[in-house]
Amino acid sequence: MSRIDALLPRSLVSRVMLVYTVALTLLVVTGVGVFLAYTFRATLDDADSGAQAMSALLSPAVADSAVVGDYDTIRRTLERVITHPLFERAAFIDLKGGRIEVVRQDRPDPTPPDWLVRHVESRQSPVNATINVGGRDYGITRLSVWSDRVAADIWQVMRLALLLAALGVLAGLALVWWPLKRWLGQLDRVSDLGTRLQEGGQALLPMPVDQAPLEFQRTFEVVNQVAASLQAERAQAAVTLASIAEGVATVNRAGIVVLTNPVLGELLGGASATLLGQPIAALLPELDVDPTAPDGWLGHRFERGKRMLEASLAPVRSGPDGDAAGAVIVLRDVTERQLLENQLRTELDARAHAMTAMSQMLGSAGSVADGMRAGAIEQLSSQVGDMVARLRRQTSQLHAIFNLTPDGFIAFDARHRVQFVSPACVFLTMLSDRQLLGQDEAGLEALLQARFAESDALRPLRLQELRDAPRIVQMAQPMARILSLALHDGGGAETPQLLHIRDVSQQFELDRLKSEFLSTAAHELRTPMTSIFGFVELLIHREMSPERHRELLQRVHRQSRAMMDILDELLDLSRIEARRALDFQFGPVCLNELLRRTVDDFGVPAGREAPALLPAAQPLWVHADASKLGQALRNLLSNAYKYSPGGGPVTLRLQPADDGQVDIEVEDRGIGMTAQELARVSERFYRADRSGAIPGTGLGMSIVKAIIELMDGSLLLRSEPGRGTTATLRLRVTATPTDASPATGAPAAA
The missing domain is CATH 3.30.450 (Beta-Lactamase)
Incomplete structure (x- = not known):
């Protein structure tokens, strides 16, 4: 607060x-x-x-x-x-x-x-x-x-x-x-009264209460009563101070004298009334007076003319925190006492000189023992220094371990209060050392409970229950993450227990993604399997004409083919991600020749024209797997034709890019995609067409992205609804091989 x-x-x-x-x-x-x-x-x-x-x-x-x-x-x-x-x-x-x-x-x-x-x-x-x-x-x-x-x-x-x-x-x-x-501006009257209170010498006039809101009228009445009481106390204090044999001065926080007695005027050589309102630093330049200092002092002596004066200062505290509101300075004449102290000091100095002379005469008797004592002290000091150095090295090693580990640790002392917090713990819980250190178990449980998500906050946290089994909790603050909390024995009386905090968010996210993938794959496989099961059941239980029989078998074959396509693409994607390009056969590939073969071998849908090939002006070479790169190009061409059902040209373009790279572009004039669809197009089983009129598995772009990234390339997509899509494979250009065949663009035989 x-x-x-x-x-x-x-x-x-x-x-x-x-x-x-x-x-x-x-x-x-x-x-x-x-x-x-x-x-x-x-x-x-x-x-x-x-x-x-x-x-x-x-x-x-x-x-x-x-x-x-x-x-x-x-x-x-x-x-x-x-x-x-x-x-x-x-x-x-x-x-x-x-x-x-x-x-x-x-x-x-x-x-x-x-x-x-x-x-x-x-x-x-x-x-x-x-x-x-x-x-x-x-x-x-x-x-x-x-x-x-x-x-x-x-x-x-x-x-x-x-x-x-x-x-x-x-x-x-x-x-x-x-x-x-x-209405609230009338509170300035209180400020005026406070100013008169600080000046001290002026009479405290009562505050008018007319035309003020009811609450202010009551406040002003109380303030007037307090002001009258202060005025009476001032008068009583003036009478009391006049009877004191020492000089007394009261100063406010600004160092201005607000109250004196006649004795102070006599000691300083002036009337006490003339001292009011003056800075104490000007009246007593020999002293360092700080009215806001938390502590006072006694017995500061200084000469003023022929007199020796002694000053003492006591702070005046006010408020619940005891802040200094001013100070009281007391002056007394100690001229006679100073003379007596000087005589006594002279006599003591004479006696001390005689004792020193006698000690010098007898000093040689203890020289051997002093040398032995000095050697023992030096040896002990050396051992203590070595021990401190070892402790510092061990402490530095422990700090390095705790700073590098991603897990958090909270150690408790013998009274089961937090005595150590690792840096990772502060990062995982966003609770500072000042908040955690010194907390008992109940306090630590409350601090951690306040960070839990709503689902976990309903069950109270008990640290001792974490000895039996760790507890997995969902954190809502400072950010959404999943933590594992476990309590272990510390192995000693000084550290009886240790709280271990581990971030398991990534593990839970991987489990979620695996479950989501299995659910989606099962759903995609169930659709053709349901059709196959239904058609086969019709073939078993119903008599039908040969034409109808053949038609159903063709449907079963098409659905089986669709399921085989899904399984093949799943296996391809799994093999690519698992082997991480270990199955790839990298070598120099001429992109002009690869694109020409891909266009020649591609099966164009009935009624559609072959893709228009726009090669580069000169051969461009990359270091890649020609077979896998051709597979990626065929997937892009297949998508270009499927997602342009209304027709339109499909273009395969090869052109150099900046920074020594080359772009392979597949462009269509189809239905295109929105920005939201474009962001998810490379997800598994995601399809931009939600109507179901366009066949496909939703895995093609995932395979393309996996292949091109394993070849140290990138997949870029541009699309606009109703205007088509351009998919770009960007690879790094390599030098032309010395044994390249100009006819085929492939390396010549040795």
């Missing part, structure tokens, strides 16, 4: 305004947040309702044209649909995979921020409707809500709400500031 108090304003008016500002801001922010949340939900609901209604109107219009195959009319119908400001794109997909899609090209005004557009996109899904005429399906229509337009409407309302909220807060502060300043 002391740190918080240090940050607060000093004046009461500022503190009240701070509390009012925070409360008003919280209320306004809460109200604006509730309003914006309601506006956001209402806008999204209206958009969904409009999309559903438009889809219902669009289906009959498209159905008539779909039956007769009039795709031009369908396109015009879709173009009319996206003129509505609610939709960004409209598409018709027939049963053969043909796709007619119309995309909006303009941008909304005002332009909403990207985070709001992403949030709106995550809450919306395309509206699909099946085109069914006479019990026969002809395809589906798909309407995508214009997320930018919806976000722009929400953003416009949000800006207006924030502006009104800011104006409301400012207006509320302005309306409160003036009366608050007028």
Whole structure:
């Protein structure tokens, strides 16, 4: 709380305004947040309702044209649909995979921020409707809500709400500031009274209580009573001081004299009334008077004319912490005492001189014993020095061990209080040495319990229970991590027990990723296996025509092929990651020749043109595995054709890059990806197409990324929804081999 108090304003008016500002801001922010949340939900609901209604109107219009195959009319119908400001794109997909899609090209005004557009996109899904005429399906229509337009409407309302909220807060502060300043400003009367109290010589006039708030009136009445009591005490102190035979002066924290007696004036050669209000440093320059010093002093003597004066200082403490509020200085005349002390000192010096002369005459008798004693002391000192040096070396070694280990250790002393905390423990718990050292078991349990996540905070922490088995806890502060707590015997009476803290977050994260991978793989394999099981069961239990029988067998074969593809790619990915390029056969590879062979051997889907090859102007060589690099290129080409079902060219381009590198680019004009999809495209089993219309396992890009990184290269992706994707494999160029064959680009035979 002391740190918080240090940050607060000093004046009461500022503190009240701070509390009012925070409360008003919280209320306004809460109200604006509730309003914006309601506006956001209402806008999204209206958009969904409009999309559903438009889809219902669009289906009959498209159905008539779909039956007769009039795709031009369908396109015009879709173009009319996206003129509505609610939709960004409209598409018709027939049963053969043909796709007619119309995309909006303009941008909304005002332009909403990207985070709001992403949030709106995550809450919306395309509206699909099946085109069914006479019990026969002809395809589906798909309407995508214009997320930018919806976000722009929400953003416009949000800006207006924030502006009104800011104006409301400012207006509320302005309306409160003036009366608050007028009422609380009367506290300055207390400051005036305090000034008169510090000056000391002035009469304490009572504070007026009229026109002040009720609470201030009561406060001023109490202050007036205290001031009257102080005035009476001053008068009594003046009478008492006048009867004292020593000079007395009271000074405040600033070193100003606020109270004296007549004797002080006589000792300093002036009237006591003239000493009030003067600095004590000017009256007694022979003394170093510090009224704020925590300790006093006695018997400081100095000469003033023919007199020898002795001064003493006692601090005046006030407040609960005993801070110095001033000091009392007492002066007494010790001229006669000083004369007697001088005579006594002269006599003692004479006797000491005689004793010294006698000691010198008898001093030779103890010289041998003194030498032996000195040698023993020197030997003992040497042994103690060696022991201290060994202890320092052992301490340095232990500190090095504890500084390097990632585990945390807390050691307890014989009273079961914390006596040592390792640096790793401070990092894992974010509890400083000052917080932990000296804590007993209950105090340490409370400090650690406060750092637990909500799920673990319900079960109290008991250190002695950690002797039987370690406890795994989820930490919420200072950051989310998982720790293992175990209590061990310390092996001695000075350190009876030791708390061991270990970070097991990575272990738990690996277990989670393994479980997630197994679950996803099982799900992907179950889909084709379910189809195979169902078709085989039909073949066993039903009689059917040979044509139908053959059709089902073909489906079983296709699903088996799909499952084999998944297993093959899983095995490839597992082998690549497990062997870490040990199976790779690295050598010089001419990229121009490798790309040409890849294009020649690639099986282009029916009805599509072969990829356009744009080689480099001169042969470019890399150090890689030609087979694995070709596999990565085939995966990229396969993705380029699959994710451009509407057609369009696929380009394979080779071009030099900066810093001695080369780029292999595979470019398509397909459906493209959003920024969120692009960030996850190399995850296992992740597929950008959620409709299921595009076949695939979702492992191809993971394999490409693993292969290229093991060749010391990198995978770069650029994509834009509706405009296509460019995948780039970047490798480092090597020098042309001396035995390279100009015809094939491969090394010539020896």
